[in-house]
Amino acid sequence: MGKTLFDKIWDAHVVNNIEGGPSQLYIDRHYCHEVTSPQAFEGLRTRGLKVFRPEKTFCSPDHNIPTLNQDKPIADPVSRNQVETLTRNANEFGVTLFGLGHPKNGIIHVIGPENGLTLPGYTIVCGDSHTSTHGAFGAVAFGIGTSEVEMVLASQCILQPKPKTMRINVNGTLRPGVTAKDIALYIIAKMTTGGATGYFVEYAGDTIRNLSMEERMTVCNLSIEMGARGGMIAPDETTFAYVKGREFAPKGEDWEKAVAYWRTLPSDPDAEFDREINFDAADIEPRITFGTNPGMGIGINDPIPAPDPEDEAGKISYEKSLDYMGFKVGQVLAGTPVDYVFLGSCTNGRIEDFRAFANFVKGKKKAPGITAWLVPGSWKVDAQIREEGLDKILEEAGFEIRQPGCSACLAMNEDKVPAGKLAVSTSNRNFEGRQGPGARTILAGPLVAAASAVTGVLTDPRTV
Numbered sequence: 001m002g003k004t005l006f007d008k009i010w011d012a013h014v015v016n017n018i019e020g021g022p023s024q025l026y027i028d029r030h031y032c033h034e035v036t037s038p039q040a041f042e043g044l045r046t047r048g049l050k051v052f053r054p055e056k057t058f059c060s061p062d063h064n065i066p067t068l069n070q071d072k073p074i075a076d077p078v079s080r081n082q083v084e085t086l087t088r089n090a091n092e093f094g095v096t097l098f099g100l101g102h103p104k105n106g107i108i109h110v111i112g113p114e115n116g117l118t119l120p121g122y123t124i125v126c127g128d129s130h131t132s133t134h135g136a137f138g139a140v141a142f143g144i145g146t147s148e149v150e151m152v153l154a155s156q157c158i159l160q161p162k163p164k165t166m167r168i169n170v171n172g173t174l175r176p177g178v179t180a181k182d183i184a185l186y187i188i189a190k191m192t193t194g195g196a197t198g199y200f201v202e203y204a205g206d207t208i209r210n211l212s213m214e215e216r217m218t219v220c221n222l223s224i225e226m227g228a229r230g231g232m233i234a235p236d237e238t239t240f241a242y243v244k245g246r247e248f249a250p251k252g253e254d255w256e257k258a259v260a261y262w263r264t265l266p267s268d269p270d271a272e273f274d275r276e277i278n279f280d281a282a283d284i285e286p287r288i289t290f291g292t293n294p295g296m297g298i299g300i301n302d303p304i305p306a307p308d309p310e311d312e313a314g315k316i317s318y319e320k321s322l323d324y325m326g327f328k329v330g331q332v333l334a335g336t337p338v339d340y341v342f343l344g345s346c347t348n349g350r351i352e353d354f355r356a357f358a359n360f361v362k363g364k365k366k367a368p369g370i371t372a373w374l375v376p377g378s379w380k381v382d383a384q385i386r387e388e389g390l391d392k393i394l395e396e397a398g399f400e401i402r403q404p405g406c407s408a409c410l411a412m413n414e415d416k417v418p419a420g421k422l423a424v425s426t427s428n429r430n431f432e433g434r435q436g437p438g439a440r441t442i443l444a445g446p447l448v449a450a451a452s453a454v455t456g457v458l459t460d461p462r463t464v
């Protein structure tokens with residue numbers, strides 16, 4: 001029987017299989033940010049250990065950093081301490097840091113790919129659930145906990161039970177106005193937030209194949225929101241064209257060798273998955289969420305569905321969720337007044353998202369009641385925005401670009417949506433209080449965000 005993409009990479013990285021237990025897996029790339037690494041470095045210090053292979057670890061502060069005045073000391077003492085601790089740890093242990101103000105600083109899941117640190121065939125970990133983003137390159141990439149961060153720093157290996165495999169095929173042509181984010185939100189709504197628990201997902205089918213690398217990253221980013229251990233897409237010419245020439249990507253003869261290997265990675269035609277699911281691209285509309293988990297999603301013109309009458313426990317949390325959002329079963333949300341619009345995060349903070357948003361608002365004006373936070377995922381994205389003149393288009397339409405970071409995706413800095421206010425957000429989580437205590441979040445793609453920003457109400461981009 002043939003092998004899946006996942007199995008090929010996994011098998012190539014197993015150092016040891018523990019009888020009846022997990023595998024010891026070699027890790028090619030380790031990313032660190034300020035939230036989940038302090039105790040790991042402290043653990044090494046206490047045990048008198050060094051980082052085993054410092055050249056494999058790359059750090060960037062992203063969660064606690066402000067998106068204005070990054071050249072000034074961070075005002076919030078907790079955030080300042082987090083960022084300074086990461087700097088101290090990186091310097092002491094000799095791992096690479098793209099610190100605050102560094103031209104390569106940004107959200108770790110944005111800067112890895114754009115610098116050629118994320119490569120096909122790699123095993124990639126980070127103390128962060130959205131590490132699944134890197135699977136877009138045909139890598140086995142997954143989030144780990146802080147004690148595992150310590151394990152990777154100390155040994156460049158991790159102990160992992162082998163997950164089951166699932167293939168999700170999306171075929172057909174996307175309708176106009178439908179983005180990669182809508183594909184992901186559609187899949188999560190169909191699968192539910194626990195539907196892929198225990199699985200590593202490969203996305204396949206011609207719709208996926210036709211996506212750009214940025215779009216593939218958006219899809220893989222959200223894998224975790226349906227419980228999957230990770231998501232991945234087989235590397236192909238689109239992948240190679242994106243990676244080629246990036247700073248840390250292989251060069252010359254090494255490049256040729258690497259590509260030859262990467263071409264062997266796609267799942268064999270007779271490979272079998274533990275589960276296989278098919279979706280039709282034509283069924284996907286621009287999507288929004290209406291509740292407090294990413295699975296509570298609908299097409300933008302659909303009424304909010306009633307909870308499953310069979311599921312008593314589920315019904316209670318469903319009602320609590322609608323109560324928090326201030327919405328009712330049967331309500332159509334298009335036309336609802338919006339207070340905040342957030343373009344950014346490791347889901348939709350890349351150049352193509354800014355292009356889509358800027359092209360949409362070109363020649364239009366931001367609605368007066370809207371507070372818009374446009375936050376590039378990295379300084380490289382910011383530079384490209386300016387190179388392409390998107391900043392001018394955005395400024396003319398009344399928008400301002402902030403400095404890179406996670407920002408309002410989880411509001412660990414001062415970018416907090418006030419209690420009760422409604423935000424249309426291109427990020428990946430709409431949990432209670434995620435964007436600030438009492439803040440209400442509607443997840444959507446960059447086009448719904450742009451359309452809502454210019455009309456002031458939740459808007460189907462196809463109607464503007």
Ligand SMILES: CC(C)[C@H](C(=O)O)[C@@H](O)C(=O)O
Binds near residue numbers: 129
């Ligand atoms: C802070 C971090 C551990 C967390 C994660 O793991 O995803 C964050 O990035 C998030 O998006 O909620």
Ligand code: SF4
Binds near residue numbers: 109130405406409
């Ligand atoms: S942008 Fe949001 S989802 Fe991504 S790493 Fe930062 S906080 Fe997590």
